[in-house]
Amino acid sequence: MGSAGMATSPAGGLLDRERIVAKAGFNRWLVPPAALAIHLCIGMAYGFSVFWLPLSKALPATDASCASMTLLDALTTTSCNWRVADLGWIYTLFFVLLGCSAALWGGWLERVGPRKAAFISALCWCGGILVAAVGVMTHQLWLMWLGAGVIGGIGLGLGYISPVSTLIKWFPDRRGMATGMAIMGFGGGAMIGAPLANLLMNIFKSDAGPGVWQTFIVMAIIYFIFMMGGAFGYRIPPAGWRPDGWTPPAAKGQMITQRHVHLRNAHKTPQFWLIWAVLCLNVSAGIGVIGMASPMLQEIFAGSLIGQPGLAFAQLDAAQKAQIAAIAAGFTGLISLFNIGGRFFWASMSDRLGRKNTYFCFFILGIILYALVPSLALMGSKALFVLAVGIILSMYGGGFATIPAYLADIFGTQFVGAIHGRLLTAWATAGIVGPVVVNYIREAQIAAGVQPGPALYASTMYILAGMLALGLICNGLVRPLSDKWFMSDDEVAALQAKSAAASAGPSGSFGIGKGGLDAKALLAWLAVGIPLAWGIWVTLKSSFALFG
DSSP states (O other), X not given: OHHHHHHSOOOSOTTSGGGGBOOTTOOGGGHHHHHHHHHHXXXXXXXXXXXXXXHHTSSOOOOGGGGGOOHHHHHHOSSSOOOHHHHHXXXXXXXXXXXXXXXXXXXXXXXXXXXXXXXXXXXXXXHHHHHXXXXXXXXXXXXXXXXXXXXXXXXXXXXXXXXXXXXXHHOTTSHHHHHHHHHHHHHHHHHXXXXXXXXXXXXXXXXXXXXXXXXXXXHHHHHHHHHHHHHHHOOBOOTTBOOXXXXXXXXXXXXXXXXXXXXXXXXXXXXXXXXXXXXXHHHHHHHHHHHHHHHHHHXXXXXXXXXXXXXXXXXXXXHHHHHHHHHHHHHHHHHHHHHHHHHHHHHHHHXXXXXXXXXXXXXXXXXXXXXXXXXXXXXXXHHHHHHHHHHHHHHHHHHHHHHHHHHHHHHOSTTHHHHHHHHTHHHHHHXXXXXXXXXXXXHHHHHTTOOSSHHHHHHHHHHHHHHHHHHHHHHHTOOOOOGGGBOOHHHHHHHTTTSTTGGGOSOBOTTOSOOSSOHHHHHHHHHHHHHHHHHHHHHHHHHGGGTO
């Protein structure tokens, strides 16, 4: 009966949800590389700073009046170089628009399916980069903001959440691992994109300019091809599908519901806001460390990074500071690997530990490590310091990758993508809270006469540990939802009625999901694995100097 239900020709257009319901013989392991293809492209948002310095020197030396121009002047000037601070607003636009678009259009994504959302994400992200290229060509900063920041930011939000619900439905037996694989790609996008951008700028640069607009065009084309491959690789399981031989866990202690909460009700529950606070506090602390990782390493270890342990940071000359800045760049790359690896490791571990227990690990281990970092710095133990910061960053990345599965456990899978989209407002909030707290404390310490070194960051790390303690309390308060919040079976059936296999019965594998790493899946994984491996190798090479 299941096969017969799937033999019917799907209705709707090429991008419609009805057209992407999987048929017998489909291999579910084709879906994660499709998701990675999207996330590795939009993850370049983390690496856009590679363009700031070249763009800040795009025009020949200008007169002193440029130094006093306002932000409004910078948006429209054609004769003055842009300041790095003015360009940096694109970062803010990226992540504000990511959170807003994910929250606004998450419900729409659940209705239309992941292919249409990913297709529009590709148009916005790649189209936004092309608009930014025009902004560079005409030296109009407002076009850069509009293209990369606003249009591209909308593409980021849609692309980020496009695979979440789909992967959770394909891997009910390994929810954490599945979302970890995709969200790992967002963390790894800059590892591929930043060195690729440097490579292209070196090819295109000339006396006429730094080669940025040409690089934008080439990268937009490459990203569009990969994102289209990902979008058209998406399939969704038919209603009632489950892996062959798998039965839902019966243990109530795992806090995994088999029922579903409607999107309109999710934010009315205390559980939503507790998990919102859990993510916000974990991310705020992690962003705080990311934001100060490079200066922290330089100011704490100073001369010891270049074999002169007797020299404090203030005693270094310009050439020595340039040397340790290069080493700190390698450190930043190294901790980015921990961030990426943690997304897969911790999300996969959550399938065994449970999502709530995994977050307990993040908060308890995090509190210990944040509190230890100042002591490790005072000891002068570079290896232990790097290891502690690396583990901290692994839990920062792991928090992002584990949260979709946490939401699916509590609210069910029917609207998990849209609920996740709304929860990402916690990320936007953390992006403001974390850096503001860290920068304010650091400036207050300097104003109080504290010299660069371990003491400068001790108070900051203790306050971040306190934020994790609040997160620990919030996580402890998360409980399973009461029955009143769940939809009835009839409501769920009505929502799923458009699935091509809805008539196939309440459950079954329908001959879908088998195949493992067959030839087609291997090619799909190689398409995303080779660029990722290249990015990891480039990052590792740049970090060798840290211990060399």
